[in-house]
Every structure is written in structure tokens, then in C-alpha cells.
Amino acid sequence: MIYFDNSATTRPCEAVIKAIDDxxxxxxxxxxxxxxxxxxxxxxxxxxxxxxRAASCLGCNKNELYFTSCxxxxxxxxxxxxxxxxxxxxxxxxxxxxxxxxxxxxxxxxESEGFIVxxxxxxxxxxxxxxxxxxxxxxxxxxxxFTHVNNETGALLPLEDIVxxxxxxxxxxxxxxxxxxxxxxxxxxLRNMGVDMATFSGHKIHSIKGVGxxxxxxxxxxxxxxxxxxxxxxxxxxxxxxxxxxxxxxAMEEAESRRDEAYVNISAVNAYLREELASRDAKILSPDxxxxxxxxxxxxxxxxETMLHCLEIYDIFVSTVSACSSKAKQVSYVLLExxxxxxxxxxxxxxxxxxxxTMEEAKEFIGRVDExxxxxxVKR
Amino acid sequence: xxxxxxxxxxxEVTLKGLNRGKFEIQLKxxxxxxxxxxxxxxxxxxxxxxxxxxxxxxxxxxxxxxSAREVLEAVTQVFGIVSASLTRKFTGDIKAIDDxxxxxxExxxxxxxxxxxxxxEAKRGDKSFPLNSPxxxxxxxxxxxxxxxxxxxxxxxPDFILNxxxxxxxxxxxxxxxGHRGLPVGTAGKGMLLLSGGIDSPVAGYMMASxxxxxxxxxxxxxxxxSEQAKEKVVDLAKIVSRFAGRMNLYVVNFTQIxxxxxxxxxxxxxxxxxRRVMLQIAEKLAEKSGAKCLITGExxxxxxxQTLEAIGITNEVVKMPILRPLIGMDKEATCELSRKIGAFxxxxxxxxxxxTVFVAxxxxxxxxxxxxxxxxxDLDIAAMVESGVADVEIIEI
Numbered sequence: 001m002i003y004f005d006n007s008a009t010t011r012p013c014e015a016v017i018k019a020i021d022d023x024x025x026x027x028x029x030x031x032x033x034x035x036x037x038x039x040x041x042x043x044x045x046x047x048x049x050x051x052x053r054a055a056s057c058l059g060c061n062k063n064e065l066y067f068t069s070c071x072x073x074x075x076x077x078x079x080x081x082x083x084x085x086x087x088x089x090x091x092x093x094x095x096x097x098x099x100x101x102x103x104x105x106x107x108x109x110x111e112s113e114g115f116i117v118x119x120x121x122x123x124x125x126x127x128x129x130x131x132x133x134x135x136x137x138x139x140x141x142x143x144x145x146f147t148h149v150n151n152e153t154g155a156l157l158p159l160e161d162i163v164x165x166x167x168x169x170x171x172x173x174x175x176x177x178x179x180x181x182x183x184x185x186x187x188x189x190l191r192n193m194g195v196d197m198a199t200f201s202g203h204k205i206h207s208i209k210g211v212g213x214x215x216x217x218x219x220x221x222x223x224x225x226x227x228x229x230x231x232x233x234x235x236x237x238x239x240x241x242x243x244x245x246x247x248x249x250x251a252m253e254e255a256e257s258r259r260d261e262a263y264v265n266i267s268a269v270n271a272y273l274r275e276e277l278a279s280r281d282a283k284i285l286s287p288d289x290x291x292x293x294x295x296x297x298x299x300x301x302x303x304x305e306t307m308l309h310c311l312e313i314y315d316i317f318v319s320t321v322s323a324c325s326s327k328a329k330q331v332s333y334v335l336l337e338x339x340x341x342x343x344x345x346x347x348x349x350x351x352x353x354x355x356x357x358t359m360e361e362a363k364e365f366i367g368r369v370d371e372x373x374x375x376x377x378v379k380r
Numbered sequence: 381x382x383x384x385x386x387x388x389x390x391x392e393v394t395l396k397g398l399n400r401g402k403f404e405i406q407l408k409x410x411x412x413x414x415x416x417x418x419x420x421x422x423x424x425x426x427x428x429x430x431x432x433x434x435x436x437x438x439x440x441x442x443x444x445x446x447s448a449r450e451v452l453e454a455v456t457q458v459f460g461i462v463s464a465s466l467t468r469k470f471t472g473d474i475k476a477i478d479d480x481x482x483x484x485x486e487x488x489x490x491x492x493x494x495x496x497x498x499x500x501e502a503k504r505g506d507k508s509f510p511l512n513s514p515x516x517x518x519x520x521x522x523x524x525x526x527x528x529x530x531x532x533x534x535x536x537x538p539d540f541i542l543n544x545x546x547x548x549x550x551x552x553x554x555x556x557x558x559g560h561r562g563l564p565v566g567t568a569g570k571g572m573l574l575l576s577g578g579i580d581s582p583v584a585g586y587m588m589a590s591x592x593x594x595x596x597x598x599x600x601x602x603x604x605x606x607s608e609q610a611k612e613k614v615v616d617l618a619k620i621v622s623r624f625a626g627r628m629n630l631y632v633v634n635f636t637q638i639x640x641x642x643x644x645x646x647x648x649x650x651x652x653x654x655x656r657r658v659m660l661q662i663a664e665k666l667a668e669k670s671g672a673k674c675l676i677t678g679e680x681x682x683x684x685x686x687q688t689l690e691a692i693g694i695t696n697e698v699v700k701m702p703i704l705r706p707l708i709g710m711d712k713e714a715t716c717e718l719s720r721k722i723g724a725f726x727x728x729x730x731x732x733x734x735x736x737t738v739f740v741a742x743x744x745x746x747x748x749x750x751x752x753x754x755x756x757x758x759d760l761d762i763a764a765m766v767e768s769g770v771a772d773v774e775i776i777e778i
Contacts, residue, residue, distance in 0.1 A: 309604030376604065378643055378739060 001315040002361045006204070007151050007181060007294055007352030008319050012247075013206035019250040020208070023243045033240050034231060043242055050245040054213060057252040058200075059189030066214045066236045067245050071180040072102035073225070074199025074214035077236070078176045079106045081222035082197065083115060083142050089172050090142035092116040096128050098155075098334045100178055103145050116140070124339045126155025126287040130165065137169040144175045148182035148198075152321060152334040152350055153286045154294025163194030174220060180204055180212075184255030185263065185293050196220050202244075206354070207251035211244035255355075262355030267292040269353060269362045276366045281373070285340055285348055295351040296335070298344045299369075301377050307349050310372040316365060319350045382470035382480055384448045386432040387553065388455050391462035391561050394428045407460040407564040413626060414458050418442075418451050430461075433469070445487060452557055457624055459562035459590050465543075467553035474511055477550050478523040481542060484552050485528050488540065497534035498524070498542055498554075505547035520544055562590030565626050571704060572667035573597040573621075573676040574659065575630070577614045580678030580707055582621050582724040583715050587706035588676050589625035596628050596670045597621070597778075598663045600635040605739070613730050618778045620724045627778070631666050634772040635659075638765045639739055648741040650756035652686045653748055655739070657698045658762060662769035664699045669770075674702045680715065681708050685744040694753050 003011070023029055031039030033047045048062070055062040068074045083093060095107055097119045107117045118136050120128040128146070137144075144166060146157050159177070166173055174196035179188060184205040190198060197220065202211040216222050216235070228237030270292035274284055281300035299307050304320035311318055321332040335345040351365075388411075393403045404425060411423050411430065419442075420435040432455060434442040442448050448466055455464045470480055481500075489495055502516035511519060521533060524542065545551040573585040575597040585595055599614045611632060618630045638658060646654050663675050679687045686695070696703060707715055719725040745752060 305607060306605055309607055313604055376640070378605075378640075 001317070002357075002365060003317050004351040004353060004357065004361075004365070005317045005319045006354040006357075007350065009203045009209065010206045010354050011356075012203075012208050013251065013254055015254045016207050016247050016250050019246045020243055023246050029242055033242070034229065047240055047242055047245055050242070050249045053249045054252060057249070057256050058213075058215065059191045060215060061218060063233065064190070064215055064218055066216070066232045067240060067248065068199070068212040068214050068236060069210055070212045071100075071178070071199050071201030071204075072212075074201075074212055075100070075102040075176075075178060076106055077214055077225040078197040078199060078216065078222060079103065079143065079145060080110065081225060082174055082176065082220070083110060085221045085223045086142055086174070089174075090140040090170075092118060092138070092140040093143045093145065094118050094120060094133065094136050094141060095145040096120050096122055096147075097337045098122055098126075098150060098152075099145060099147055100151060100180070103147070103178060107145070122338045126150060126153050126290065126338050127158055128162075130158065130161055133162065134165050134169060137165065137173065139170065141170050141173040144173060145178075146175070147178040148186070148188075149179075149291045149294070150334060151181045151294070152332055153296045153338070154181075154290035154292070154352075155287050155338075156289060156291055159193065159195075167194070181294070182291070184252065184259060185291060187259070190215055190217070197222070202248040202251055205251045205255045207247045208244075211241070211248045213248060258355050263292070265355070265359075266353045266357065269357060269359055270295055272359065272362050273297075273351065273366070277369075280369065282369075283344060285335060285344070293353045295353075296348055297351065298340075298347040299349060300347065301379055302347055302372075304346060304348055306376070307347070307372070310376050311349075311368065314368045314371075316368060319352070321348070321350070382468040383433065383437075384442045384445060385434075385467050385469045385551075386448070386452055386455055386464055387467045387551070388430040388432060388464040388559070389462045389556075390428050390430065390460060391559075392563055393460050403460070403564055403567055406566045407458070410458050410460070410564050410566065410626060411455065414454055414623075415451060418454070454623075456557050456559040458564075459560055459592065459624060460564040461559035462561055463556040463558050465553040465556040467551050469549050469551055471549055474516070474519055477516070477520060477544060477546070477552070480550070481520050481524055481544065481552050482527045484554070485524055485531070485542065488554055489528070489531075492540070495539040496530065497532050497538045498540050499533055499535045499538045500524070500542045500544060502544040503546070505545065509546045516544055516546065560590060560624065563592035565589050565592055565624075566594055568592030568594075569674075570594040570596065570670070570672040571674045571676045572663050572670065572672040574663055574678070575599050575614055575618060575621075576678070577610055577617065577728070578678070579719050579725065579728040580680060580683075580715055582617045582678075582728065583718045583722070584676050584678040584704075584706050585621040586624055586718070586722050586724075588704060589621070593625075593676075594628070595621065595625045595676070596631065596667070596672055598631040598633060598666055600633050600659055600662075602636045602639055602739075603634075605636065605639075609730075613727060615776060615778070616727050617724055618776075620722060620727065622778045624722065629670065630776040630778055631670075632774040632776060633662055633666075633769050634774075635769065638769055641765065642760060643739055645759045646756045649743060649745045650748060650752055651739060651741050652744050653691055653694060653753065654756050654760070656686055656691075656695045657753070657757075658765050658769065660695060660699050660703070661762070661766045664701050665766065665770045666773070667701060672701075674704050675699065676704045676706070678707050678715075679705045680710055680712065683712065685746045688746050690747045690749070691745075694748050694750070 031043035033044035051062040054065050111117050120133045123129055148157050176197040177195045179198045180201045183200045196217045198215040200213040203209040224235050226237050231237050277297050283298045285296040308320050331345045396403050408423050419439040422433045422435050424431055441451050452466050500517045500521040502513045504513045540554045542554050568591055571588050571593045573595050575581045597618050601611050622628050
């Protein structure tokens with residue numbers, strides 16, 4: 001089996017599985033971190049320890065981090081919570097149309113509530129037009145929402161430039177960054193990034209589904225999305241799960257320790273695939289400087305889904321647009337937004353890698369693509 | 381203590397002469413099969429009506445009228461049933477009838493607060509009952525009028541008719557749910573339905589089942605051009621058809637290689653017709669195996685290129701079995717309406733790639749001639765294709 005669908009989700013790594021086993025097996029850490037007895041305080045200590053480890057991975061303070069259920073929850077909380085709480089700063093949100101649905105749907109809702117949302121046009125290199133961005137930011141701007149690494153193309157955000165523009169134009173407008181695809185792949189040290197809020201997901205970095213993290217910089221005020229017993233400094237009520245926290249943090253540490261090595265290996269895999277595919281009937285849609293872990297490619301003569309199923313025959317798993325929206329039978333809005341021709345976008349496949357993928361797999365992939373062209377190509 | 385029972389009425393079946401008994405036995409057997417999930421039931425006939433009652437007092441499906449409505453709906457989906465009513469069955473004298481009628485009407489008004497007028501119709505089968513039918517009407521009507529506020533009598537066009545029947549037991553009911561009519565499945569032989577995943581073919585299957593036909597179905601699967609989801613969708617559609625048509629087998633033919641061979645070795649503009657000819661031959665072979673005596677398709681004249689008179693003529697030639705096309709003269713809108721009525725529409729319009737639009741030519745021949753098909757098939761080993769199609773089949777019991 002070749003799994004090239006790591007931007008959809010990843011396989012839980014052994015360290016994570018062991019961490020979960022240890023937790024469940026210990027029999028002593030099931031206490032509610034909110035309880036006042038010994039069992040509770042032990043759980044609370046362990047929970048705080050997990051927070052500290054996460055903070056050290058992300059280069060921030062532990063009281064700036066919250067465990068969530070997923071990346072989407074983080075986006076919802078940060079975006080809605082910030083603009084609702086900070087109306088005095090402004091009423092206009094700036095974003096792009098290539099954001100994940102977890103952002104776009106929230107923005108749609110906020111628009112219906114009376115907020116103004118402006119979308120920065122995208123350039124063909126997958127980056128927002130910074131000139132337009134600079135023009136758009138005005139006194140009414142309250143929040144900028146961007147994605148660190150696009151989940152469909154791997155396009156990298158020129159974050160430093162954006163922070164600089166924000167600092168020049170309107171200092172108190174916050175920046176929310178969707179880091180779901182960049183976590184574990186890029187060096188993320190939140191303290192120095194100029195970002196005010198960020199969301200992360202566990203299952204994209206070999207943890208398990210059901211856990212994510214939200215970063216809210218100290219001093220930034222955000223209304224919580226989930227109300228209740230006031231856990232996690234009133235920011236995210238609901239009894240904390242030590243197991244999920246452990247699964248998240250272990251995955252972060254593991255990813256951090258193997259990040260450089262993975263980057264080098266996957267860069268080579270990516271370069272190889274780009275070269276081989278470009279010499280065939282395929283068009284690379286990811287920008288040249290994209291994160292090497294994502295490679296979007298359009299195969300001439302094969303609709304996305306047909307190619308996906310052809311590869312499936314050989315136990316090779318990839319994805320068409322983003323996995324969440326595949327069933328809707330639409331052409332990727334991300335690709336269309338960056339100016340890709342509709343026909344080419346309709347044939348696009350996303351290959352997404354993780355640190356475990358190898359050059360051997362890439363070679364086999366290319367061999368299978370050739371076989372598929374021989375056996376299954378139907379030109380209309 | 382009243383029990384909820386269902387009164388179902390037979391239609392066309394009762395017009396049958398000497399064969400009537402066979403039809404009735406089949407209908408009862410179909411009801412039994414269709415209602416098997418609702419616990420142990422007693423299903424018996426009295427004249428042109430069929431009574432359906434729970435055998436056990438504790439049967440949860442008949443416990444209240446809301447849950448019994450689910451059974452009622454299933455009853456109306458059995459071909460041969462014209463209509464059915466949810467009925468209360470109880471014992472006692474006119475006082476008991478009065479009380480039950482009031483309770484029934486109160487319940488009915490909760491469901492239909494718009495009802496303002498009513499009348500009572502009574503039948504007395506038990507001639508020893510002291511009141512005759514007009515007297516029962518009068519008594520029960522007056523009693524309801526007095527005890528249920530806000531209602532008045534309207535004998536010409538009431539909002540509802542309260543039926544009271546006195547036989548070995550007493551019964552009250554109002555209104556009826558229309559059934560799907562037709563003849564009991566199993567009285568008209570078996571047909572092999574070509575099921576594609578679109579809107580038409582499930583409707584075609586439904587229509588033939590309504591004439592008493594038992595069905596099997598065949599689907600041509602072209603993985604990887606069509607996905608597993610597309611196949612699942614066809615399985616779902618087969619399940620919907622089988623609500624009406626009863627048990628069926630779905631034959632999933634692995635069609636990919638056959639299509640690729642055709643694609644590579646015959647002209648584009650005849651591809652659909654060549655393909656359909658092979659499909660029909662495979663379907664006929666499968667039909668012979670399964671005991672079906674005809675093929676059924678969802679074709680409608682002129683709907684697409686392969687459904688012109690010439691194209692149909694040329695596809696017809698390759699099989700001996702009759703091909704039934706119940707939708708041939710139907711408007712698409714009417715087909716969609718039927719599809720909605722049988723609950724298939726939402727599934728039919730799911731977006732998974734159909735029986736391979738990948739292979740459809742941009743400009744197929746709409747008026748193919750004999751020379752065209754001869755030319756199109758000259759480099760194809762049709763017999764081998766048919767054989768391999770029949771051999772590579774997955775059978776799914778629906």
C-alpha cells in the first residue's frame with residue numbers, strides 16, 4: 001500500500017499509540033483535572049505537563065494554548081470569538097477565497113450577522129496579492145484570516161510580509177493563522193511570528209482524530225464558543241481529556257524531532273515526482289515554492305475521480321480536491337481561484353506526503369501511472 | 381381494550397375469475413413477507429378485504445397509532461392493495477362504541493386540527509346487534525357531536541367520515557391511505573431489469589412489478605471509471621425497488637474490460653449502441669439462468685441517442701427475449717414524479733458517475749443503419765465479450 005493522502009489524515013504513529021496505551025493502562029490518571037481530590041490533582045498536573053510540552057514545541061506560553069476537538073473548532077472559536085469580542089477595533093474581516101471551509105463558512109455566517117468580509121485576490125503563484133491586501137486594510141479592519149500552507153496545493157503564505165503590512169497599516173487588527181497543514185512540517189515558533197491566533201490539528205501529524213489545539217496570544221481577548229464549567233481558563237469548557245492531550249503532544253514532539261530529516265527526504269521525493277510527471281501527460285498545479293509535502297497534479301485524459309480509482313486498484317491512495325468536499329462532485333475552488341483552467345482543475349489529484357513516505361514509493365507510483373495510461377486511458 | 385389493526389382493500393385482484401384464489405394467496409404471502417419486520421401477524425381475508433392484526437398483545441409496532449402508521453405505509457406498498465385504513469378493534473355494546481369513537485376522533489383531531497365537519501357511516505354485519513346501521517349512525521354521530529367540541533355534521537362533504545362496523549368485533553376508523561394498486565408480485569413471471577443508477581430504470585422496475593412481475597436486476601460496473609459508491613448507489617436503488625417488488629438478486633457485471641475493448645476496436649459514434657447490444661445479450665444470458673422470461677429497461681423514446689427508434693431497433697435484434705420498456709411513451713417529468721413517489725429520486729440523483737459517461741461519444745449516431753453496426757462490430761469478438769461478462773458477475777441478494 002502507498003498512502004499519499006496525508007493531508008487528509010495520517011496514520012497514528014507508534015509513539016502516539018504507546019502514549020495512549022500507557023495512559024489507559026496506568027489506571028491512575030482517569031481523574032477529572034477539575035476534581036479537588038488527589039486523583040483530580042494528579043490528572044491536573046499531568047494535563048499541565050502536556051500543555052507545557054506543547055508550549056515548548058510551539059514556542060509560546062502554556063497559558064496561550066487550549067486543547068480543542070479539531071482544527072475546525074479552533075478556526076470557529078478564534079474567528080467568531082475574536083470579532084464578537086472586539087467590535088470596537090472594527091467591523092471588517094480580510095481573508096482569501098482559498099481558505100479551508102472551516103474558515104469560509106464562518107466568514108459567511110459573520111457576513112450574515114453584519115460583518116464586512118473582503119477577499120484578497122489570489123495570484124497564480126498561490127499567494128495573496130499583497131498590494132491589494134495593503135489597500136484593503138483600513139481603520140475598520142478587525143481581523144485577517146490566512147492559511148499558513150494551503151491544504152490543496154501546498155502554497156506557502158508570505159507570512160512575514162503580511163505581518164509587516166498589518167503592523168504598518170493597523171496594529172490592533174489581529175491575524176488568525178490556520179496551521180493545520182504546516183504543523184510538524186515548518187518551524188513554527190509562535191512567539192516570533194506576529195500571529196495572534198492559530199489553529200492546529202492532531203490527526204494530520206500522526207496523532208488521532210478528535211484533538212487539536214488553539215493558540216491565542218496573551219492579551220488577545222476572545223469569546224469562547226463552548227460554554228460550561230469554565231475549564232481551560234473559561235476558553236473551552238468541557239472536561240479535559242488527558243489521553244487526547246497526551247496523544248496530541250506526543251505527536252507534536254515526534255514531528256518536531258523528525259522535522260528536518262523529513263523535510264529533506266520529502267523534498268527529494270517531491271522533486272523526483274515533479275520531474276517525472278512533468279515529462280508525462282501531467283501538469284503540476286502546486287506552485288514551485290510550495291511546501292514539498294503537498295503536490296497537486298492534473299493528469300491529462302483522466303478525471304480526478306477516475307484517476308483516484310485507477311490508483312486505488314494498485315492500493316495507492318490519493319485524494320481529489322480536499323477529502324471533505326470530494327463527494328460534492330465539484331471542481332476545486334482553490335484551484336479555480338488561483339486561475340487554473342476548469343478542465344485542468346477537473347483532472348487534479350492531490351498527492352500529500354508524510355515523513356514515512358519514501359523514494360521507492362514515489363518510483364512505484366510513477367510506474368503505476370504509466371501502467372494506468374496504457375490500460376485505462378480513454379480520450380474523448 | 382381496543383387493538384390497532386389494519387384494514388386493507390384489494391382492487392384488480394377481485395376482478396379475476398377462476399384464478400382469483402391464486403392471486404389472493406400470493407397477495408397474502410407478499411404482505412407477510414413485506415411486513416416480516418413488524419412481529420408476528422395474523423393476516424386473513426374476508427371478502428374483498430384483508431385484515432392485518434398483531435398476534436401478540438405486546439407487539440410494539442401496533443402499540444399506538446403513530447407506530448402503526450409505519451406498518452400501514454408498508455401495507456400500501458404491496459401491489460394488489462388499493463387502500464388501507466388504520467382501524468380500532470374492540471368488543472362491547474353501543475356504549476363501548478360511543479366511547480371508542482370519541483377517543484378515536486379526539487386523537488384524529490390532534491393530527492388534523494383543520495377538521496371541522498364529519499359524518500358517520502355504519503355497517504352492521506352482526507344482525508343480532510340491537511341497533512341497525514342508520515341507528516348506529518345516529519347514535520354515534522350525536523354522541524361525538526356532544527362530547528367533542530368544535531365539530532359539526534356535514535353529510536354532503538365532510539372533512540372526515542367516521543366509519544363504524546359491527547361484526548364479530550366492533551371497528552372504528554376514518555380515512556384511508558391509497559395503495560399502489562396493481563397485481564400481486566409473483567403472479568406474472570420474472571423479468572430481468574437493467575438497472576443503471578439513473579432515474580428511469582428503478583421506475584421501470586417498479587412499473588413491471590406493479591403488474592405482478594418478480595424481478596432480478598443487472599448492473600454493469602465499470603470500475604475504476606465508476607466508483608464503488610456508484611455501485612452502492614445501485615444497491616440502494618435495488619433495495620428501494622424491492623420494497624415493492626420483493627426479494628431480488630442484483631447481478632453486478634464487471635464491464636470494464638469489455639468496454640475498453642470496444643473503445644479501442646470500434647468507432648466512437650456507435651459505441652453506445654454496440655455497448656447496449658452487448659449489455660442486452662449478457663442480461664439475456666443471466667435472465668435465462670435466473671428463470672426470467674423478459675428484459676426490462678428504462679428507455680424512453682427519443683430521450684438520448686441510443687433511444688431513438690432506429691437505435692432501439694438495432695439493439696433489439698440481438699436478443700430473443702421480449703424487452704419490456706414501460707417508460708417508452710412517458711414524459712421525463714412524469715417519470716421523475718413516479719420516482720419521487722416510490723422514494724428513489726433522491727438516491728437516483730446522487731452525483732456518482734453513471735454507467736460510464738467516460739465512454740460516451742460526443743456525437744453519437746442517432747439514426748444508425750445496419751451497415752453502421754456491422755462495421756462497428758466487425759473487429760469485435762462479441763460472443764467472447766458476452767461470455768466473459770456472464771462469467772464475471774457478483775450476485776448481491778437484495
